[in-house]
Amino acid sequence: MTDRPKRRYLTGTARAQLAADLRPKYEAGTTVRQLAEETGYSYGNVAELLRLAGTEMRPKGFQPKNGVAQ
Numbered sequence: 001m002t003d004r005p006k007r008r009y010l011t012g013t014a015r016a017q018l019a020a021d022l023r024p025k026y027e028a029g030t031t032v033r034q035l036a037e038e039t040g041y042s043y044g045n046v047a048e049l050l051r052l053a054g055t056e057m058r059p060k061g062f063q064p065k066n067g068v069a070q
Helices: 012-027 032-039 043-052
Strands: none
Touching: 012 032, 012 043, 032 043
């Protein structure tokens, strides 16, 4: 059996703060997948956090014209 990393759960203020921190990165062009890799949370969790922050989501498969802002 392999050791898996312990899951990190976000609640309350920490959840709202991460959502607020992710929103400007996403709006600058970073993808949900890139944010998930950066934070260690799943694609679904990151997308949920972005929606929680009131982010207008881009259509799936959208490619920014000027590349991804980092």
